[in-house]
Amino acid sequence: MMFWKKISVLLQKEIKHILTVLVIISAGIEVYVMTGKNISTVYMNVYIHYTAGFLFFYTVLYLAFNVFTGSRSSALAVSSSAVMFSFLLRNTEVYDNANSRAGMFPIGILAGLVYIIWLLVRLLLSFRMSELVTVLLADLIMIIAFFNLGYFGSGSFTGRIIYISLFVLTASQINHKYPFAYFLLVMLFLFMIPIRKEPINWEPVVKVAVGVANKGREAARSLRYYFSDFGTGTAYQSGYSSFAKTGNSVVLTDRTEIKLKTKDNTGFTFTDEATGKRYRGKRVVYLTGGRAVDKNRIFDMLYSLYMHGVDKTDADLYIRNSKLNIGYVYLKTGDEIAPEGAIRLTNDNGIIEEGRKKRNHKKGYNIYAEYLDIDYGNPYLTYIIASPVEDADKALLSYEDMSLYANNILGIRFKEYFTGEEYLSWQGYKGYLEEDIDISQVSHRMKELAYDITKNCVSDYDKCNAIEAYLRQYTYSTTVESKVYGSTTDSEGMSKIADEFLFESGKGYCVHYACAMVMLLRLNGIPSRFNTGYRYAFPFERMEEYPVYGHNAHAWPSAYIKGFGWVSFEPTSAYTIAKDRTWHRQPAKIKGEEEILKEGEVYSLNNGTSPYPTPAVTGVEEFSKVTERNYGRMINTFKMLLIIGLGVIVVVIIMLLGPIFYRSLRYRISDQRGRIILDMEDIIFLIKGICDKAVYDRGVMSDYITLIPDKYREEYDKVYKIYYRLKYRSGNDMSGEEIVSKEEEIITRELRNKLYKEYKMKFLRIFYVKFKKAY
Amino acid sequence: MMKIRFNLTGSFIYISVLILSVIFASFYGGLLPYVLLYGNLVILPVSFVYILLNYKFISIYQEIDVHRLIKGEQHKLLISFENTGLFPVHDMELILHSDRCGFNDIKDGDVISVQAQEKSRIEAGIICLYAGTYDVGLKGVGFKDVFGIFSVSFEVPYSFRAIVSPRITDIADNFLDIENTLNSIGAKSDIKREDISGNEMRDYYPGDLLSSVNWKVSARLDKLMVRIPDKQDTRRITLYMEASYINDREWDTELIKRRDYFLEFAVSSAWYFVRKGISLTIVCPVGKITRIQMATYEDFLDFYNTLSGSVSYRSADEKERMHKLVQERGYGEDGDRIIVIISEDDVLEKDFCVIAEGN
Structure with missing residues (x-):
């Protein structure tokens, strides 16, 4: 006990002394450096390490001697060691190096001067004041040195020791009576924390804060979403839903309505033939609601391609088989929202057949879509659209042949997606409904306009393009004061909206453009439809999810081109037309031939043997890569879990066995007094464990006589009196042997061992009984 | 149980720093700013x-020089501290049970420091202010952080x-004052007693009652002898102590x-009857109803020594039994007694002490 007491009390003082000296020397060096003197970096590090090490070594020796002898004798003994040590130092490289030798002398003088000044300060002032002044002076010097690029502020290990020591010494001066041991603990923690050369980087914090704020906003939206049906009695208003009642201004929000997930490329790159520069383009997808899979449209297109002799190579220029996951967020509608050209739609319950459900889908509803992404701007396709094979007999192409053809050019399992009955039904279907050519309530002036726009056009496709181009001249605006009430669900409504847009307001948004084009197309004898949904342009950067907002809601027309089928157009001037967002895919140049595409000219492909290149990346290929990545990720996750699991097991073992080892170690290094006290603590613990009733521990040992089993009562009576005698006999310097005999120590230990056996037996019995009951 | 309290001024300064x-x-990056920052952050948890x-x-041990204390009298309190750790204990505040004890030589809030592996003792006078069985002396200890x-x-x-x-x-x-309470005349008498036959004899005086003549003794002594009467308490008293049931x-x-x-x-009640020579039940x-x-006087001393440490119920059922006894008020063996009931639950209330005839 005395040994530990000496160590703890004296060591604190000595360490404080060492740190103070270290800080003073360092401050001196900084002053030296700031005066412009040049000192070798290597040398200074070595010097500091040797100094600190020397001081520490001196202290340890002094303490060790002081335990066994008086302080004067120990000082003398240690001083001789210090002299020997300095001779040893002479033989190191530091002395051998001429430069170092030259540098050591001024440093040595400096250190001596600093030390003398310090001694004088201590003589003149009281001990307390001298300490305070010393530390404050050192603080001032080191702060100035830091801002003047002093040596130690750079972040070296030595500098770390010095600055941490300075902090601890300064803090200890604020409350100089507080035990220095506390400050040593602080010092220990400070050494463990990494220190950066750069200032605090607040970016991650800001990101987290923004993330939290966004989450809060989403939570508020969710709340509004779930309670939106109360009070007003209306369905949750969104950009998409509001298209049913239009004509007036529409408020399109930035609320997320659906979320898209896809593994496909979200953009494309191409080389501009004219300039030779590489460009990037964004993929655009049109999502329509209420139609599900328009199988007749698919059959029409495939038939047209077949009739034009399109093979896979040709088809790959403008058709891509894609997958998309559509997740409903803040959108309450019964419509199935799917991409145009969908060939298969499924949800968690299976295949989706109908385009609309009676009950609204709620947040979290998911649709998995497989669809044909078609580049309607590709000149090879537009050629086909513009030159339909009219009056062809659909019955000539059987279901089997169509299946084979579709499998070949699109890579889809045609028979899995489309049944023979559906195909047969298409063969007898003219392609459009009566309502698609309904022009009731159309004004005379609109009829005239329809004729004027297309009078010079030859084909239906040309007419469509002409009307689209004409309408794109109108001003786009979402703030429209409509004097008519029109609905986009019937011809009459659309006529009113279109009429006002074309001849009165002259401005509108997508609904107006679409209504106008639909009516103008119908007036030209071209069946057309009004489509509502979303128009979404994917960003360039790949994301986990692509949110589609209220302001992405859109309306657009489709026209039925005889010999090809339904084709969508974009008359709204705020958005690009198909031609402007083409993928620019072209066949590879055939050896010896040059094809130059000029505006207005198209290149016609037939079934040739030229090795046309296929697109480099397809959705299937990407999916494979993703699978490999996932597999690698799984391995890493497993490794991580294994390490974490092992770590947890190790921690648990340490926690369980640690106290046992610790106690064992304590027992070994304790003197007799310590051992008896430890045994007594164990005895109390074991009695509590053996006793069946709850024990209130008053700290009075005699209470346990009634609790201990009868056979140990007499022994315990002796033992606790031994314990009391040992613990409370006066005389702090008395070790155990003077109060308690060896035999009494043995008695205590034996009782402890007996109780331990009893304790183990009890728990083995309990375990055995429980085990028997269970099995 | 641990309680943490923050000093407003200190907290404000700390947060500002x-x-x-x-x-x-x-x-600024580098050693100085980060050492300052981490140092300030680490100070409180450390x-x-x-x-x-x-x-x-x-380790704290406290004892008083005698086993049984007397209310209002000073006794010697000894508190020992032993620091078995490696870190010194600095300015540990003493929190005393000053609501129920008075102290000499120490007061609530005094501080003591104990170096590592050192012992320290405090001797002080303690005066317990109330009778009963309760914790006295040192209630708790308080520690402050380095900067308050x-x-x-x-x-x-x-x-x-x-x-x-x-x-x-x-x-x-x-x-x-039962006599005053029950005596309808209103005159106060110290003792109300009736004569009963005793064992002492004397010569017959004219006027003595014929019934007091002891004929056997008279025949033996060949002269008339009468018995000197003894005094018997006219009333038997039972005191019910309905203590509260508290863990x-x-x-x-x-x-x-x-x-x-x-x-x-x-105790005062018992003493009242004992000094008047009235026997009391x-x-x-005392654990169970006794x-x-x-x-x-010896009976009284025994009762007095038992009283302070032992008044308690060993279970809630005993309390119920006591209450029932009080309700029945002397049916059976207390039927012809005067019943005095003191009810701890009603201390300082009107119904604290009730005196009634036995049923």
Whole structure:
């Protein structure tokens, strides 16, 4: 006990002394450096390490001697060691190096001067004041040195020791009576924390804060979403839903309505033939609601391609088989929202057949879509659209042949997606409904306009393009004061909206453009439809999810081109037309031939043997890569879990066995007094464990006589009196042997061992009984 | 139990310094700003850890020179501290049970420091203010952090449980003036007694009652002899002590005060009857319900010594039994007695002491 007491009390003082000296020397060096003197970096590090090490070594020796002898004798003994040590130092490289030798002398003088000044300060002032002044002076010097690029502020290990020591010494001066041991603990923690050369980087914090704020906003939206049906009695208003009642201004929000997930490329790159520069383009997808899979449209297109002799190579220029996951967020509608050209739609319950459900889908509803992404701007396709094979007999192409053809050019399992009955039904279907050519309530002036726009056009496709181009001249605006009430669900409504847009307001948004084009197309004898949904342009950067907002809601027309089928157009001037967002895919140049595409000219492909290149990346290929990545990720996750699991097991073992080892170690290094006290603590613990009733521990040992089993009562009576005698006999310097005999120590230990056996037996019995009951 | 309290001024200064160091480190990197910042951040948790270590390794033992104390008398209190850890304990605040004890030589809030592996003792005078069985002396210890930002207090693991005997006073006298209460004339008499036949003899005087003549003795002595009558108490008294049923650990100062008054009243009542020579039966809970006969001074001393430490119920059922006895008010063996009921639950209320005829 005395040994530990000496160590703890004296060591604190000595360490404080060492740190103070270290800080003073360092401050001196900084002053030296700031005066412009040049000192070798290597040398200074070595010097500091040797100094600190020397001081520490001196202290340890002094303490060790002081335990066994008086302080004067120990000082003398240690001083001789210090002299020997300095001779040893002479033989190191530091002395051998001429430069170092030259540098050591001024440093040595400096250190001596600093030390003398310090001694004088201590003589003149009281001990307390001298300490305070010393530390404050050192603080001032080191702060100035830091801002003047002093040596130690750079972040070296030595500098770390010095600055941490300075902090601890300064803090200890604020409350100089507080035990220095506390400050040593602080010092220990400070050494463990990494220190950066750069200032605090607040970016991650800001990101987290923004993330939290966004989450809060989403939570508020969710709340509004779930309670939106109360009070007003209306369905949750969104950009998409509001298209049913239009004509007036529409408020399109930035609320997320659906979320898209896809593994496909979200953009494309191409080389501009004219300039030779590489460009990037964004993929655009049109999502329509209420139609599900328009199988007749698919059959029409495939038939047209077949009739034009399109093979896979040709088809790959403008058709891509894609997958998309559509997740409903803040959108309450019964419509199935799917991409145009969908060939298969499924949800968690299976295949989706109908385009609309009676009950609204709620947040979290998911649709998995497989669809044909078609580049309607590709000149090879537009050629086909513009030159339909009219009056062809659909019955000539059987279901089997169509299946084979579709499998070949699109890579889809045609028979899995489309049944023979559906195909047969298409063969007898003219392609459009009566309502698609309904022009009731159309004004005379609109009829005239329809004729004027297309009078010079030859084909239906040309007419469509002409009307689209004409309408794109109108001003786009979402703030429209409509004097008519029109609905986009019937011809009459659309006529009113279109009429006002074309001849009165002259401005509108997508609904107006679409209504106008639909009516103008119908007036030209071209069946057309009004489509509502979303128009979404994917960003360039790949994301986990692509949110589609209220302001992405859109309306657009489709026209039925005889010999090809339904084709969508974009008359709204705020958005690009198909031609402007083409993928620019072209066949590879055939050896010896040059094809130059000029505006207005198209290149016609037939079934040739030229090795046309296929697109480099397809959705299937990407999916494979993703699978490999996932597999690698799984391995890493497993490794991580294994390490974490092992770590947890190790921690648990340490926690369980640690106290046992610790106690064992304590027992070994304790003197007799310590051992008896430890045994007594164990005895109390074991009695509590053996006793069946709850024990209130008053700290009075005699209470346990009634609790201990009868056979140990007499022994315990002796033992606790031994314990009391040992613990409370006066005389702090008395070790155990003077109060308690060896035999009494043995008695205590034996009782402890007996109780331990009893304790183990009890728990083995309990375990055995429980085990028997269970099995 | 641990309580943490924050000092407003200290906390304000600390937070200000912390904010300044954060600002400093936001503009400058390197040793000085980060050492300042981390140092400020680390100070509080390390203080807390240091305090916990201090508390873990300090052993406190307290004792009083006598086993049984007397209310209002000074006794010697000895508190020993032993620091078995490696870290010194600095300015540990003493939290005393000053609501129920008075102290000489120490006071609430005094501080003591104990170096590592060192012992220290405090000797002081203690005066217990109330009768009963309760914790006295040192209640807890408090520690402050290095800069006085917060303080943590802990209850001492082992308190000293004192058994304090009440003083013998006359607070019950006014309540128990039974003769005045029951005597319809209103005149006060010390003793109301009736004559019963005794064993002493004397010569017959004219006028003595014929019934007092002891004929056998008269025949033997050949002269008329009469018996000298003894005195017998006309009334037998039973005192019911209906104590409250409270778990040992729930005692607070208010309950202690109540118990103090209750015990003092009970002792005063017993003393009242004993000094008048009236025999008394006391029904009180001493673990279980016990009837104590008291006729002499020695009986009273026994009762007095038992009283302070032992008044308690061993279970809630005993309390119910006591209450039922009080309700029945002397059916059976207490039928012809005067019943005095003191009810601890009603201390200082009108119904605290009820005197009634037995049923």
